[in-house]
Amino acid sequence: MKISSSIVALGTLLLLAVNTLAEPLLLVVEDNRLPGFPLYLAVYAETGDQWLAEPVARKKVILPEAEQFTLPMSLPSARYAIRAFIDLNHNTRLDTSRRERPIEPFAHSAGDNRKRGSHNFQRSVFTLDEAGQQISLTLRYPKKALETLKSRETLKSLETSANQ
Template identity: 30%
Template sequence: MSSNRNRPVKIDRIIGQIGCLFSIFSANAATLEVHIDNRQGPGTIYAALHAGPAADWKSKPVALGSTDSDLLLFEDLEPGRYALQLFQDSNANQWLDMSKRGMPLEPVGLSGNPKPARGRPPASECLFTLEPDGSRIHIQLMHPPAARQR
C-alpha cells in the first residue's frame, strides 16, 4: 500500500521537473520583431540573420525569413548579438538583382540603418542586441537611384 501512495508523488515530481525544463527552454528563446520602413510597392522581403560579435555577411545565417508585409518575426532565438540584412524582391525572382558594378538594383536594408558610403559595411558595424525578453528593431529600406534600375 505504501508503494501506491508513493507512486502519485513520483509522477507529480516528474511532471514538475518536465515543467521546469520547459520553462528553462522558454526563458532562453527570444523573439526578434523587425519593422520594415520606407517600403514602396509590392515585393517580398527576404532577410538573413547572422549571429555573434564576429558576424560576417558571407557566413551561413542562423535564420532566414521572408514576409509580404512590413513586419518580420524571428522566434526561438538565443539572446545575444546579431546583424540583419534584407532586400525587397521587386520583380519576384527571389534574388537580389545587382548592376554590373555590383550595386543593388532593388531596395536593401541593414540593421542599425547605416548609410554606406562605399558599399555594404561589415556585419560587425550592424550588430544589435537581442534581449532575453525579445527586441524590436526598425530597418529603413534604401532604394537605388532610378538611373541604376535600368
C-alpha cells in the first residue's frame, strides 16, 4: 500500500515536471483554402535524422472555415522543424509526383532568421525558447492541388445554382 502510493506520487511529480518544461507553441496556419479537409502536422527534433526521423509530436486537425487559425502545442524548449500537409485523398500520407514533389498542399516551418519555410530540414529548424512563441506555417498549393481546389469550387457553385 505504501509502495503503490509512493509510485503514484512519483508519477504525479514526473508529470508535473514534464508539463512545467513544456513551452506553449502557437502554430499559426495561414492560407487555408480547403475547410473540412484533414491537416496532418509533424514536429521533428533537430537532433533527429532530418525529415526521415520519427516525429516527436504529431497532430491531425480538420481545417476550419477560417483562412488563418492558431493551433496550440506544448513542447519542451529545444530546436525543431515542422511540416504539414492537407490530405486531399484521405490516405494519411503526403502524395508526391514521380519526381518526389508534393502534389497536395503542404507547409514547412521557417527556420531562425528566415521568412519562408523550406523543404530543406536545416533551413526549417527554429528555436523554441519562450512561452507563447508563434511559428507561422503558410500552406503552399502545388499546381495539382490548385486544380483540385478549382474543381471543388466549381462543384460548390453548381450545387448553389441547383439549390436556387
